Amino acid sequence: MTVQHDPSVYERIQAGEQFQELRRRYRSWAFPMTIAFLVWYLLYVVLSGFARDFMGTKLFGNINVALVFGVLQFVSTFLIAWAYSRHAAAKLDPIADELRGATESRDEVGEGAK
Amino acid sequence: MSHETLSTILFLVFVALTLAITFWASRNTKSAADFYAGGRSFSGLQNGLAIGGDYMSAASFLGIAGIIALSGYDGFLYSIGFLVAWLVALLLVAELMRNSGKYTMADVLAFRMSPRPVRTAAGVSTIVVSIFYLLAQMVGAGALVGLLLGVHSQAGKVWTIIAVGLLMIIYVVFGGMKGTTWVQIVKAVMLMVGAALITLLVLGKFGFNLSGLLGDAATQSGKGDAFLNAGLKYGTAAQGTWGKIDLISLGLALVLGTAGLPHVLIRFYTVPTARDARKSVLWGIGIIGVFYLLTLVLGFGAAALVGSKTIAAADKAGNTAAPLLAQKVGQDIFGDVGGTVLLAVIAAVAFATILAVVAGLTLASSSSFAHDLYAHVFKRGAATERQEVVVARVAAFVIGAIAIALSIFAQSLNVAFLVSLAFAVAASGNLPAILYSLFWKRFNTAGAVSAIYGGLISAVVLVIFSPVVSGSPTAMRPEMDFHLIPLSNPGIFSIPIGFLCGYLGTILSKEYNASKYAEIEVRSLTGLGAERATGH
Numbered sequence: 090m091t092v093q094h095d096p097s098v099y100e101r102i103q104a105g106e107q108f109q110e111l112r113r114r115y116r117s118w119a120f121p122m123t124i125a126f127l128v129w130y131l132l133y134v135v136l137s138g139f140a141r142d143f144m145g146t147k148l149f150g151n152i153n154v155a156l157v158f159g160v161l162q163f164v165s166t167f168l169i170a171w172a173y174s175r176h177a178a179a180k181l182d183p184i185a186d187e188l189r190g191a192t193e194s195r196d197e198v199g200e201g202a203k
Numbered sequence: 204m205s206h207e208t209l210s211t212i213l214f215l216v217f218v219a220l221t222l223a224i225t226f227w228a229s230r231n232t233k234s235a236a237d238f239y240a241g242g243r244s245f246s247g248l249q250n251g252l253a254i255g256g257d258y259m260s261a262a263s264f265l266g267i268a269g270i271i272a273l274s275g276y277d278g279f280l281y282s283i284g285f286l287v288a289w290l291v292a293l294l295l296v297a298e299l300m301r302n303s304g305k306y307t308m309a310d311v312l313a314f315r316m317s318p319r320p321v322r323t324a325a326g327v328s329t330i331v332v333s334i335f336y337l338l339a340q341m342v343g344a345g346a347l348v349g350l351l352l353g354v355h356s357q358a359g360k361v362w363t364i365i366a367v368g369l370l371m372i373i374y375v376v377f378g379g380m381k382g383t384t385w386v387q388i389v390k391a392v393m394l395m396v397g398a399a400l401i402t403l404l405v406l407g408k409f410g411f412n413l414s415g416l417l418g419d420a421a422t423q424s425g426k427g428d429a430f431l432n433a434g435l436k437y438g439t440a441a442q443g444t445w446g447k448i449d450l451i452s453l454g455l456a457l458v459l460g461t462a463g464l465p466h467v468l469i470r471f472y473t474v475p476t477a478r479d480a481r482k483s484v485l486w487g488i489g490i491i492g493v494f495y496l497l498t499l500v501l502g503f504g505a506a507a508l509v510g511s512k513t514i515a516a517a518d519k520a521g522n523t524a525a526p527l528l529a530q531k532v533g534q535d536i537f538g539d540v541g542g543t544v545l546l547a548v549i550a551a552v553a554f555a556t557i558l559a560v561v562a563g564l565t566l567a568s569s570s571s572f573a574h575d576l577y578a579h580v581f582k583r584g585a586a587t588e589r590q591e592v593v594v595a596r597v598a599a600f601v602i603g604a605i606a607i608a609l610s611i612f613a614q615s616l617n618v619a620f621l622v623s624l625a626f627a628v629a630a631s632g633n634l635p636a637i638l639y640s641l642f643w644k645r646f647n648t649a650g651a652v653s654a655i656y657g658g659l660i661s662a663v664v665l666v667i668f669s670p671v672v673s674g675s676p677t678a679m680r681p682e683m684d685f686h687l688i689p690l691s692n693p694g695i696f697s698i699p700i701g702f703l704c705g706y707l708g709t710i711l712s713k714e715y716n717a718s719k720y721a722e723i724e725v726r727s728l729t730g731l732g733a734e735r736a737t738g739h
Contacts, residue, residue: 094722094731094732097718099721099722099724099725099731100718100721102721102725102729102731103721103724103725108725108728108729111729112724112728115728119294119295123290123291123294123295126287126290127458130283130284130287130454130458131451131454131455133283134284134450134451134454135451137280137433137438137450138433138437138438138447138448138450138451139447141432141433141434144433145431145432149414150414150415150417150418151414151415151417151418151421151431152413152414152417153428153431153432155276155431155432155433156276156279156417156431159276159279159280159283160496162283162286162287163286163492163495163496166286166287166290166488166492167488167492169290169294170289170290170293170484170485171485173293173294174481174482174485177298177481181728182478185728185729185730188725188729189729189730189731192731193731
């Protein structure tokens with residue numbers, strides 16, 4: 090069911106420029122974004138604990154900062170998820186497909202696989 | 204007809220439908236990939252619904268609506284952690300895990316390590332986390348049925364727990380991942396439709412004026428504007444600074460725990476490619492996000508229309524807020540019959556919810572037992588696929604039976620804290636091991652084993668000496684007092700401990716395998732050599 094590749098195949102791909110670019114594009118997007126949304130979320134939790142007067146400020150009607158801040162966490166989650174799917178489809182998937190395609194077609198002629 | 208009878212009939216319809224699905228699925232469940240991963244043939248949308256079905260437990264449906272109805276805003280705070288957590292899964296875990304693993308969480312951890320110690324640790328952690336979660340759900344089921352069906356006798360609760368346990372065993376033993384996934388899809392659709400319907404009726408009563416609804420909720424709660432802000436349940440003024448640190452500790456465990464929960468992780472294996480895993484998490488985030496926004500309206504709506512006093516009188520924890528609200532809006536809009544019907548519908552949805560979640564947990568723990576402990580630790584990888592599936596089925600039966608027995612024993616104890624403990628263990632032990640495995644070149648066997656045991660043990664020990672186990676009126680053993688730590692949630696300590704143990708274990712061991720790291724890195728990012736879907 091699964092094609093077993095010679096370990097050296099992976100090392101060769103890993104060392105290649107294309108893979109390094111894929112890795113850079115993935116990490117340089119996912120890592121800073123993870124830190125950003127965690128900080129944004131923790132800011133919200135810390136303010137909920139320690140800045141209740143500020144969170145209780147009414148903005149309009151009975152809608153206060155706490156509620157708006159909470160709903161913004163939903164909005165940011167949806168937006169980040171959407172942005173990631175766009176980034177992945179445009180910047181990551183094509184390289185991953187190419188790398189996989191190149192190796193798998195070699196498999197068919199019996200070069201890369203054992 | 205009483206709402207109890209109608210609920211029972213609706214619930215029996217759900218049981219009949221899911222059993223039919225299970226027996227259909229059992230005929231298509233032959234190979235190990237079928238049993239563990241549903242043949243990897245679910246679409247992104249189907250798995251997204253199943254993610255919702257697996258994740259939106261009765262604790263989050265009835266529990267969060269109940270916390271909001273009684274303590275206001277704090278319930279909303281809870282749900283935000285549950286949602287944001289999915290970004291960790293989306294950005295860092297889902298696709299890479301789908302590409303490099305096979306059936307269980309341990310497949311990724313053991314990829315470049317010495318398999319026996321790592322699989323033992325991962326198997327232990329998986330089973331412990333799943334059993335904690337299962338116990339909380341099943342004890343909750345016993346109490347819930349009492350409330351919703353008017354069964355208040357001890358024997359009635361015991362029989363409910365046994366019935367829930369037997370059904371979950373049947374789903375998993377016969378249906379495997381395929382059957383369990385379909386049960387979760389059906390449940391997710393029922394839950395979303397039910398919650399959306401009640402939400403629309405509630406909003407309609409307030410002329411779609413959210414501010415008006417919040418104002419009435421604050422007034423009816425008797426707590427005024429404080430009801431619309433944090434601090435009535437978590438980090439209250441009376442608890443002082445430790446209470447607020449406890450709130451942050453809870454928030455950390457919620458946001459980091461999801462991507463380390465074994466029953467969540469195995470969902471990524473049920474789709475054909477990493478891209479479908481991504482799609483399924485996107486669907487999952489949409490479904491779960493909308494659901495928690497609905498529970499916000501349900502919780503505040505229950506406070507406004509039913510009143511916090513009535514809700515607290517029916518159940519101290521507020522678990523019947525959503526059903527009572529359904530009855531109230533049904534009555535107001537459609538008369539007595541409407542109230543009865545809506546209450547029955549929501550009660551039936553709540554049972555369906557419990558069943559789907561416990562089935563997912565049983566599947567995760569029995570898969571890990573068979574694939575990690577039996578096949579790789581006891582048999583050292585020499586078990587056949589057929590043997591593995593037989594063992595997995597037996598394990599589902601045994602784990603289910605143990606869960607039933609423990610739940611009956613624990614039903615008079617307050618075990619609600621076990622859900623947040625499960626998240627804390629997942630965040631402290633499993634998540635560091637997974638992230639290091641995927642991203643840290645140097646990570647090795649000693650690191651993986653130290654991270655898992657370090658996180659697991661520190662979280663459990665911290666909780667044993669916390670006010671949720673002893674020394675407070677709401678503790679599991681209120682009559683005893685051996686608590687040493689003022690925090691109910693261990694995450695703020697145990698998560699750094701888990702990461703630190705993983706780091707120290709790694710650098711103190713010389714083991715390092717560059718070519719295996721090349722393999723997992725290339726596989727996880729490109730999908731090269733990833734497990735394929737099985738065709739039927």
